[in-house]
Amino acid sequence: MGFKLELPTEIMKDIESLYKNTDDIMGAMTRAGAEVVQNNIQANIPEGIRSSKMMNCLKVTKTYRTPSDDGINTKVGFYGYFENEDGGKTPAPLVANVFEYGRSTEPFPKHPFMRKSFKRQEIEAAMLKAQSEASGGLLDE
Amino acid sequence: MNKLIETILANFTVDENPVAVAYMYYQGHGEPYVVYMQQDADGSLTADDELQGYVDYYDFDVYAKGNYHAIVNELKRILQANGFVWQPSRSSMDMFEVDTGYYHKTLNFAYLRSEDN
Numbered sequence: 177m178g179f180k181l182e183l184p185t186e187i188m189k190d191i192e193s194l195y196k197n198t199d200d201i202m203g204a205m206t207r208a209g210a211e212v213v214q215n216n217i218q219a220n221i222p223e224g225i226r227s228s229k230m231m232n233c234l235k236v237t238k239t240y241r242t243p244s245d246d247g248i249n250t251k252v253g254f255y256g257y258f259e260n261e262d263g264g265k266t267p268a269p270l271v272a273n274v275f276e277y278g279r280s281t282e283p284f285p286k287h288p289f290m291r292k293s294f295k296r297q298e299i300e301a302a303m304l305k306a307q308s309e310a311s312g313g314l315l316d317e
Numbered sequence: 318m319n320k321l322i323e324t325i326l327a328n329f330t331v332d333e334n335p336v337a338v339a340y341m342y343y344q345g346h347g348e349p350y351v352v353y354m355q356q357d358a359d360g361s362l363t364a365d366d367e368l369q370g371y372v373d374y375y376d377f378d379v380y381a382k383g384n385y386h387a388i389v390n391e392l393k394r395i396l397q398a399n400g401f402v403w404q405p406s407r408s409s410m411d412m413f414e415v416d417t418g419y420y421h422k423t424l425n426f427a428y429l430r431s432e433d434n
Contacts, residue, residue, distance in 0.1 A: 277409050280380050280419045285342075288376065291407050291425075292357040 208306035216293035349381035
């Protein structure tokens, strides 16, 4: 007696499609998560930054692969230099850091806005939505 | 919540040295000192469309002009012994202010609460 099972061609094609598009799907997911954080940062940002050229430094990077862990990443954060009204330049991450964690001296009241912008539930929901769209619904439960 | 923290950290001493604790801003003189404030809050449990429980996140900023690791360790110990949960990803790196000479580290702790407490 024998038993022979054949996977339907459609399922084989779906699996092949997922295999070929894994990087694109993962990339879309990380980008969607990063965009949620970017929107939250823009909503939570202190007025002192919102009305300055610091906003030009808030960026979402291109999606890239890290060879060390084979990871697919999209980062959001402050990049480059912030130029004040007098033309002085300060690294933008340093300025954001001062607002986030504060200083001992009075002119710099602490105003955390970065950490509270990473809302796990919102990020996961956006990533799952992107997964569904990028995979054509093949990975939906 | 502030009352709870003030009670826990009343007479906060490290290696027999008193460490001042203040809410939001330290107006005293001398160091080391710790400043605390609520950093964030997030819902943790809902039922019947009503919030049952939430998490308060508190920052504790340690400022010192010398080695502050003993203060950090003692702060972690005493807060964790009183129900706070340390949040490494919400805590800061080691920082130093060149102009004032202060070392600075932010420790973040979560505290699970309900509308009743």
